[in-house]
Each structure stands twice: as structure tokens, then as C-alpha cells.
Amino acid sequence: MFRKIFYRPQTGVCADFIPFYDEGEFKLYFLRDYRDWDKHGEGTPWQLTVTKDLINFTDEVEVISRGTKEEQDLYVFTGCVNKIDGTYHIFYTGHNPHLRRQGKPEQAVMHAVSKDGVNFTKIPEDTFFAPFDKYEMHDWRDPFIWFDKEKGHYVMLLAARTKKGPAIRKGCTAVCVSKDLKNWKVTGNILEPRAFFTHECPDYFEIGEWKYIIYSEFSDRCITRYKMSKDGVTWLTPKVDNFDGRAYYAAKSACNGKNRYLFGWIPTKKDSDHAHWDWGGDLAIHEIIQGKDGTLYTKIPLSIKESFTKTYLDAKEIVLGTATTDEVKKLINREIDEYYLECEIEIDENLTGVGFLLNFDELADRGYGYTINLHNNLFAFDVYPNQPWNLTNFINVHRPIELKRKYKLQLIVEKNVAVAYLDDKYALSTRMYPLATPTFNLGLVVKNGVAKFKNLVIKTR
Structure with missing residues (x-):
């Protein structure tokens, strides 16, 4: 067993x-x-x-x-x-x-x-x-x-x-x-x-x-x-x-x-x-x-x-973003690579995208992201940021979603495998192969607007 x-x-x-x-x-x-x-x-x-x-x-x-x-x-x-x-x-x-x-x-x-x-x-x-x-x-x-x-x-x-x-x-x-x-x-x-x-x-x-x-x-x-x-x-x-x-x-x-x-x-x-x-x-x-x-x-x-029982982080509210740039905030360094996350996300009317970064290398400026894309009404997984003239194969790793101002997001990560759930309705699975050593394993990203991450909880086993 x-x-x-x-x-x-x-x-x-x-x-x-x-x-x-x-x-x-x-x-x-x-x-x-x-x-x-x-x-x-x-x-x-x-x-x-x-x-x-x-x-x-x-x-x-x-x-x-x-x-x-x-x-x-x-x-x-x-x-x-x-x-x-x-x-x-x-x-x-x-x-x-x-x-x-x-x-x-x-x-x-x-x-x-x-x-x-x-x-x-x-x-x-x-x-x-x-x-x-x-x-x-x-x-x-x-x-x-x-x-x-x-x-x-x-x-x-x-x-x-x-x-x-x-x-x-x-x-x-x-x-x-x-x-x-x-x-x-x-x-x-x-x-x-x-x-x-x-x-x-x-x-x-x-x-x-x-x-x-x-x-x-x-x-x-x-x-x-x-x-x-x-x-x-x-x-x-x-x-x-x-x-x-x-x-x-x-x-x-x-x-x-x-x-x-x-x-x-x-x-x-x-x-x-x-x-x-x-x-x-x-x-x-x-x-x-x-x-x-x-x-x-x-x-x-x-x-x-419920198999994740140990609280690693419990934040009532994190506010992030500006009107004109992508803003990133680190949540987990490299000490854990198996965890469960849940939170509510509230977004302003001008925001174009919001989500979570995984396995991010700050020096190479390369990692992965589960993002809610408000331009295309998609919940997607891909590399972040887009790489210069470099194809990564995450074609069709996305789900169509309703355009709203508030979402519930849950995330499970076990080593290089991950599944995210949006609003208890949409699942999105993926796998990652980092080309470099991440400097942090989990972070936030907000694009061209302001988002509030409420009741953000991360748990380990």
C-alpha cells in the first residue's frame, strides 16, 4: 500500500x-x-x-x-x-x-x-x-x-x-x-x-x-x-x-x-x-x-x-497589480513541491489576466502559469512569459469559461504533475519539465489591472 x-x-x-x-x-x-x-x-x-x-x-x-x-x-x-x-x-x-x-x-x-x-x-x-x-x-x-x-x-x-x-x-x-x-x-x-x-x-x-x-x-x-x-x-x-x-x-x-x-x-x-x-x-x-x-x-x-492537513500559508487577502504591467509575487520558495491551494480571486474591470505561477526561474525569467485569460475567456496552462521564438507544446491545455469578476480556484501539485479546478466546474491537468532550477515553486501573476486573492490557503501533507 x-x-x-x-x-x-x-x-x-x-x-x-x-x-x-x-x-x-x-x-x-x-x-x-x-x-x-x-x-x-x-x-x-x-x-x-x-x-x-x-x-x-x-x-x-x-x-x-x-x-x-x-x-x-x-x-x-x-x-x-x-x-x-x-x-x-x-x-x-x-x-x-x-x-x-x-x-x-x-x-x-x-x-x-x-x-x-x-x-x-x-x-x-x-x-x-x-x-x-x-x-x-x-x-x-x-x-x-x-x-x-x-x-x-x-x-x-x-x-x-x-x-x-x-x-x-x-x-x-x-x-x-x-x-x-x-x-x-x-x-x-x-x-x-x-x-x-x-x-x-x-x-x-x-x-x-x-x-x-x-x-x-x-x-x-x-x-x-x-x-x-x-x-x-x-x-x-x-x-x-x-x-x-x-x-x-x-x-x-x-x-x-x-x-x-x-x-x-x-x-x-x-x-x-x-x-x-x-x-x-x-x-x-x-x-x-x-x-x-x-x-x-x-x-x-x-x-x-482533505488529505492535505498541514497549513503552510493562510492569507486573508493579497492585493496585487497595476494598470499597465504584469506583476508577480512569490508565495513558496523551493521548500515544498507537493501542496494544495485554494483561494477566491476578485478582479477589476480592466484586468486582462490573472493566475498562479509554478516552478519559476527568476534568473531565466521562465516558468509556468495557470491563468484566467479575460480577453479570450479561457482558463489555460502554458509557459510564462511567452518565450522568444520558442515553441512549447501546451496546445489545447485550456478550458472555455464564463467572464466574471470573481472566481474560486483550487490547485493540486505533486512534483511535476498538477491539476487545477475553477469554480468547482472546470478541471485542467498538466505536466511540467523545467529546463532550469526554479527559484520559487509558486507565485501570483496579475496582468494589466488589480486582483484581490482572498482566503488564500496552502496546505501540505
């Missing part, structure tokens, strides 16, 4: 999480990428860590092993977990790029069962592929199932691509049904917006009168989004349909009977802000809340917030 805000296995990284709440604990199944073929070989197994409070995690154990290069499931990719009549069922994606070169399907839906949720037995005869007359043969993945009580059958959602359509925009969410979990019939598509390459990691749940489908946009944007419906036929896209920014992907949800949480991963880079985001990284957990109109928002889980 070990304590972490952003869980990561002891070696390698974690990718897609498949959360399942069972017997008072969250069983977090996930894809393990060792990133070391010489030592661990090719492919990804499914592993499991368990948590009751979202901050203390058991050591990971393997639950579904990889197949060989000749077998369908060299890569054991995303799926779902269900417990039915005392038996755990995992439906997962069997992925093998070597099979494509032989003219065989790269992906298939596969099935495994267990009595304890840890030791699973594969059932090869239950494997099934995309119908090649309607769907592309190599995209048939990420099964998610639930039981439809009204119709008396199981429903499976799948990330797929139609045979016909615009070359890049054939992505759809296919539907299969079954009475016995062994024989599946494809009935059509529940989502086919002609918008994305495909919709990965589908997830379905209901809250009150609303039904929701979560999916992750497989593109250079890599955004986890959702659609909502009352009748299960017409699926609406809310004005703000993403849960986080570019640095949070493949999120799926689970509910403990009271609260629903979202489990996604914050990607790594090749040790540089200039690099592309990788596949896999560290777990980040948001709590999902429902607005009065059915739209969904995210906030910090209470157990994570």
Missing part, C-alpha cells in the same frame, strides 16, 4: 483505467506500459490496483496477461468489468499490429472471467470481430456493457469506424446486444457524428432523467468528451462538452452509490516541454457533478482535498 495523489506503477506508466466499484472499494484495472521491450517484451497486460479513498493504493497485480505475437491479444487493450451472479466478466480489446500485416483483423473483442476479480481465465471461443461489410476491420475496440432491464438484454458499446464515409471522420460508437454474454448481434450505431477518426473508451451511465455517453476523441486534440440524452435516441452535445484539456485522456467513470468519479491519465512527454505528449502517464481523478440543466462538471474529490 502506498499513498499518492497521482497514482503511477513502480515501473513504466499506466494508461487507460477501467474503474469498477465493488464491495466498498474501487478496483482500478488499467493498461500497463512498461516502456522497456528489452526487459519486459512487447505488449500491454491488464493490471489492478485497489483504493478505498482515492489516495491510498495497493501494489499492482496482473490480472490478464499478454498473448504472443501470434495471438490476438498481444496488447490487452481497454474494455469493461462487470460482476454478474458472483462472476466477474471482463470484455477487452485484443490488439495485435502484427496480424494486420498478415491481412487479419488487428482488433477483436475478447472475454475473460474470474471468481475473485484477480485471477481471470480467457475464453477464446467468445472472441468476435467487426462485420467487415459495415465496419473497418482494424477498429473494433474498447467494449463497454450494461444490462438493459426494459429490453432484457445486455448492451455493448464499441469504438469503431464505418466502412463508408469521410476518410478521417468515420468514427462511430457501435452497439451490440446479447442475452447470454457469448453471442453478440450488431444492431447499428448510437453515435455517428461524422466528426472524429473514432470515439475511444465509451462509457455509459444515468443520473436522474439524463443518460450520458463519455468518449475520448482519437485525434491530435485527445479530449475526453460526453453527450447527453433523455430518450437514448437523440444525443445532445452540451456547450462545453469536455471534462478537461489536452493533458487528460481516456477517462472512464465509476460510482460508489453516492458520488461518481472520473478516472483518466495525465500523459508524459519525452522529458521536455517541446515534445509530443506520450501514450500513458499518471492517474488523475475528478468528481463528476450534475448541473440543474443536466450538464456535467468536475471538481476535486473531497478525500483528496
Whole structure:
């Protein structure tokens, strides 16, 4: 058992999480990428860590092993977990790029069962592929199932691509049904917006009168989004349909009977802000809340917030800024790099931006910033200040927000990983790779105006 805000296995990284709440604990199944073929070989197994409070995690154990290069499931990719009549069922994606070169399907839906949720037995005869007359043969993945009580059958959602359509925009969410979990019939598509390459990691749940489908946009944007419906036929896209920014992907949800949480991963880079985001990284957990109109928002889980118990700073009010310049104020030197912050921010009508600086090097005049941009109505993360003719890859690490004069901001930092929450509605995750040694780890920044930071509290663990 070990304590972490952003869980990561002891070696390698974690990718897609498949959360399942069972017997008072969250069983977090996930894809393990060792990133070391010489030592661990090719492919990804499914592993499991368990948590009751979202901050203390058991050591990971393997639950579904990889197949060989000749077998369908060299890569054991995303799926779902269900417990039915005392038996755990995992439906997962069997992925093998070597099979494509032989003219065989790269992906298939596969099935495994267990009595304890840890030791699973594969059932090869239950494997099934995309119908090649309607769907592309190599995209048939990420099964998610639930039981439809009204119709008396199981429903499976799948990330797929139609045979016909615009070359890049054939992505759809296919539907299969079954009475016995062994024989599946494809009935059509529940989502086919002609918008994305495909919709990965589908997830379905209901809250009150609303039904929701979560999916992750497989593109250079890599955004986890959702659609909502009352009748299960017409699926609406809310004005703000993403849960986080570019640095949070493949999120799926689970509910403990009271609260629903979202489990996604914050990607790594090749040790540089200039690099592309990788596949896999560290777990980040948001709590999902429902607005009065059915739209969904995210906030910090209470157990994570309350795990920070030692007060480092408690300031009733800090006033900063001038009408014509950027003003910076240091809050934390270098003595702590794991902390929780919360405050209220009040701004004047002329201010153009306000936020917090992280890992700042005063000599190089370089660091990072979570800022509320009042010109563009964005809550964003990027380097600060803008670097001369130097590209850093934080494209799309932002959220659209409402223009107001008062905001609530919360921030969690653990080493080089951070998540900020604005107004208990918008989450924004990121990762930092400082090129120099910071002279301070946290500060304030105010642009062209005056801001009041009220009830500013910083806590450590």
C-alpha cells in the first residue's frame, strides 16, 4: 500500500483505467506500459490496483496477461468489468499490429472471467470481430456493457469506424446486444457524428432523467468528451462538452452509490516541454457533478482535498497589480513541491489576466502559469512569459469559461504533475519539465489591472 495523489506503477506508466466499484472499494484495472521491450517484451497486460479513498493504493497485480505475437491479444487493450451472479466478466480489446500485416483483423473483442476479480481465465471461443461489410476491420475496440432491464438484454458499446464515409471522420460508437454474454448481434450505431477518426473508451451511465455517453476523441486534440440524452435516441452535445484539456485522456467513470468519479491519465512527454505528449502517464481523478440543466462538471474529490492537513500559508487577502504591467509575487520558495491551494480571486474591470505561477526561474525569467485569460475567456496552462521564438507544446491545455469578476480556484501539485479546478466546474491537468532550477515553486501573476486573492490557503501533507 502506498499513498499518492497521482497514482503511477513502480515501473513504466499506466494508461487507460477501467474503474469498477465493488464491495466498498474501487478496483482500478488499467493498461500497463512498461516502456522497456528489452526487459519486459512487447505488449500491454491488464493490471489492478485497489483504493478505498482515492489516495491510498495497493501494489499492482496482473490480472490478464499478454498473448504472443501470434495471438490476438498481444496488447490487452481497454474494455469493461462487470460482476454478474458472483462472476466477474471482463470484455477487452485484443490488439495485435502484427496480424494486420498478415491481412487479419488487428482488433477483436475478447472475454475473460474470474471468481475473485484477480485471477481471470480467457475464453477464446467468445472472441468476435467487426462485420467487415459495415465496419473497418482494424477498429473494433474498447467494449463497454450494461444490462438493459426494459429490453432484457445486455448492451455493448464499441469504438469503431464505418466502412463508408469521410476518410478521417468515420468514427462511430457501435452497439451490440446479447442475452447470454457469448453471442453478440450488431444492431447499428448510437453515435455517428461524422466528426472524429473514432470515439475511444465509451462509457455509459444515468443520473436522474439524463443518460450520458463519455468518449475520448482519437485525434491530435485527445479530449475526453460526453453527450447527453433523455430518450437514448437523440444525443445532445452540451456547450462545453469536455471534462478537461489536452493533458487528460481516456477517462472512464465509476460510482460508489453516492458520488461518481472520473478516472483518466495525465500523459508524459519525452522529458521536455517541446515534445509530443506520450501514450500513458499518471492517474488523475475528478468528481463528476450534475448541473440543474443536466450538464456535467468536475471538481476535486473531497478525500483528496482533505488529505492535505498541514497549513503552510493562510492569507486573508493579497492585493496585487497595476494598470499597465504584469506583476508577480512569490508565495513558496523551493521548500515544498507537493501542496494544495485554494483561494477566491476578485478582479477589476480592466484586468486582462490573472493566475498562479509554478516552478519559476527568476534568473531565466521562465516558468509556468495557470491563468484566467479575460480577453479570450479561457482558463489555460502554458509557459510564462511567452518565450522568444520558442515553441512549447501546451496546445489545447485550456478550458472555455464564463467572464466574471470573481472566481474560486483550487490547485493540486505533486512534483511535476498538477491539476487545477475553477469554480468547482472546470478541471485542467498538466505536466511540467523545467529546463532550469526554479527559484520559487509558486507565485501570483496579475496582468494589466488589480486582483484581490482572498482566503488564500496552502496546505501540505
